[in-house]
Amino acid sequence: MYDFAYHKPATVADAVKLLADPDAKAISGGHTLLPALKHRLNKPSALVDLSGIAELKGIRRAGNAIVIGALTRHVEVATSAEVKAAIPALAYLASHIGDVQVRNRGTLGGSVSNNDPAADYPAAVLGLGATIHTSSRKIAADDFFLGMFTTALEPNEILTAIEFPIVDKAGYAKMKNPASRYVMAGVFVSKSGGNVRVAVNGAGPCVFRQAEMEKALAANWSPEAVAGIKQAAGDLNTDIHGSAEYRAHLVTVMAKRAVAAAG
């Protein structure tokens, strides 16, 4: 990696100040940024290590929602009694991110801010209709994910927490890329009263909602309701592991499985 300055602020306000430098980068678990630095694909002037900011940590219930601090590691979400009781699908998703090492280091805020199209968390954020809290505002999930590795976050805006509404039912299913074990196609479904959300990750350049499936499930919450719905392959990814057509097919399969898992 190239040389960089290293800062470890204690407050969000200090971190925001440090990130005013457009070439500085925030780091939490570092599971995406560090490999990029080692490959010299990224040359930040400074790393702003968020791990010393106490206010970014922790899981708490707030009314009809679970609020999870940005620095919360995947393993903490996966094993949280609070999360398991309130939104078991979210704990399940977290328990299946990467491998043990990734789950022990990677954080919710890091994953969602990075918005890797093949990451798990964006599917839950969008599929549950969560609200993203930042250093300066609150952003609805539907307005947050803008494109591949792109979000609504401003350069010096820090994701501080995510507020996940507690829903009636939710489920997640994914097919892993055989090499990277990132998501090749995943679907997160949720139902809260008459409100149904279906979020697709891995398959396209950015997590997206599947409107046709949402409509079908609102009318009939069952795997069969989505079994006949074909995802258009047009905008999906093609790589050496699978074509857009294959991913489109997997979206239907994973949607069925996610609904079945939600019960």
Add this chain to the structure above:
Amino acid sequence: MNVVAPFEGIGASVRRKEDFRFIQGRGAYTDDFNRQGQLHAWIVRSPHAHARIKGVDTSAAAKMPGVVAVFTGADMAKDNLGGLPCGWQIHNKDGSPMAEPPHPVLAVDKVRHVGDPVAVAIAATREQARDAAEAIAVDYEVLPAAATMADALKPGAPVIHDGVANNLCYDWHIGDKAVLDQAFAGAAKVVSLDLVNNRLIPNAMEPRAALGEFDRTTGDYTLTTTSQNPHVIRLLMGANVLHIPESKLRVVAPDVGGGFGSKIYHYAEEAIVTWSAGKLARPVKWTADRSESFMSDAHGRDHVSKAELALDANGKFLGLRVHTYANMGAYLSTFAPCVPTYLYATLLAGVYTTPVIYCEVKAVFTNTVPVDAYRGAGRPEATFLLERLMDVAAKETGIDRVDLRRRNFIPTDAFPYQTPVALQYDSGNYHATLDQALQSADWAGFEARRAEAAKRGKLRGIGCSTYLEACGIAPSAVVGSLGARAGLYEVGTIRVHPTGSVTVLTGSHSHGQGHETTFAQLVADRLGVPVAQVDVVHGDTAKVPFGMGTYGSRSLAVGGSAMVKAMDKIIAKGKRIAAHLMEASVDDIEFDRGTFRVAGTDRTKALVDISVAAYVPHNYPIDELEPGLEETAFYDPKNFTYPGGCHIAEVEIDPETGQVSVANFTAVDDVGRVINPMIVEGQVQGGVAQGIGQALLEACVYDADGQLLSGSMMDYTMPRADDLPPVSVATHTTLCTHNPLGVKGCGEVGAIGSPPAVINAVVDALRDFNVRSLDMPATPAKIWQIINGGRRMAAE
């Protein structure tokens, strides 16, 4: 108290001595060595598959912080360095030698694959060297690339090496074509199959590394390197590249974290650090990062073949015709030419009595990383071809696939058996290994398991492979006549110390195989010395006599046999000393596991009595015998060894996703006499893991421009623990008849026997979809395509 020592000899599952240091993280690997004043090298590699080098500007790099030197191919040319040599020469059908273009250490005029080394920056730290390397400006004129064999053979294809017409390295064949054509003319049935044997990237856990040193006082060079055969590196690099006499060049291969063939070869980086250390009179270290490994370690496999089998009306094989294109990559790696010829075509008889075989092999240069031997080397390619062909032939003749194999097995009483493709098998019992595997895998009960899986929505299949391989390479005179530029004997020294402990010096090299234990067991078995008192020294040309190293499952069969010969000399000398000490005739001295006895009496001497007498020769037959108790033997095998057996895979497919999972795997192998059953089991399991990796997961993919798309673990699927099933390993032994231990070798059988068993099982699982040909790896996307295509056809 009377303590009975545990049996540690041949047949005991002694725990691996080396694991004490490995498990505690105390292994000493090349990158762990750091010397006073050491510098670090970073190699500039070509980003293009094929380009002309119009200029290299190192001026900015040379001024960077910490930089001591920047070298290019032109600097090496000034020192008259040689190119990287090829150790095997194949001859064309017409008798002319293969095309053998130069392989410069650093590219001079052209680069020929992504990763081809162009320059080296040497600096105080690795990061500084890397910074400098980035500042080296190479002016490339990008040329069209031939990324595949088809591209390289097309009319008007890019010329990769001047003077190599059609990018063809050689056009070789074996067998009698006219006789074969006759056999086909009389056949009741001809079955043909097109196959691709997928290209693999070895990915040993420890990346390659090299540390060069030069002693200004003595003029001695030392290279510490990740090698399976340090003497071979010393010979090739000293004689061909750097022109350093072997007396002035020491090569050390310390603990090495896996090789699988990829660490046999002499690589550019070894020559770069050794030469640079001499130029700068400072130690120079290079350690590959994983990305470099992907584009600079020799790759494996990469065959495209057409196979045709002629059968009579009873399913007896009449003849086999094979045409193969073998990818050499951009340059000839050390042993590349022999892999698709003498390690492949000679294996095409397999375990069958096919009377006539003809095989033609065209070796092709492409703008890709050089290809060389990788665990199994040629034999997995032959086995995959044969065992896939068996299942297709069974289907097309209507003969049960197990029965078809049995009808054509070499009978158990037919050994020694001369095949039509040069090899003579010494022993084997293919019915026995097949029977044992069928029983162990409950082949007969499979249909019930398939029906049960169907209820769960899964497609279950079973497949077998009855394979044979030739290893324990090899008789020097034979391989010499076939083009090898080296002998393939092995050396062993047994040094019995005055107080009775033993040091073994072996030319074999252990990089995961457990030699320090298995070889100690040979000493425990023969000389009665406890394993704890036997140290095995390997991997250092300054300590060990000239040996040939470890590959081709040869360490025990060849290296172990050398040790046995040396121990026999120890025992013979010991008997003479014992006869003197006990005032008996040497003819009356018997020896059994550490004790010399005057036959028929209770007069004995322990080995330690003899060693003390030998090194403190106060009472010693000094007129007849030299003092000391140390013997060296070289062993040149009389034949290859021929492990074989039966592998059975059972798979389940999720038809919705195309995901294949291996439910069970059964291996019954005849590896000859088993020294340490636990180590054999581990070796077979490791080989099977790699075989399943090839069958289901691993694919080296280049795009049309020669860019490596599978250039990291993000895209190259290495097998992980949860990809692998329980592997049941059993052995059925017939002894090798021509080496003193009766051993055959177990290092490669897992990787050789397993891929076709897995693919045959996948094809069986897809029996409703009429699959004839299925190239590896059987990825979910590929399987889904078959299933989806099949459904679509059924719908239409």
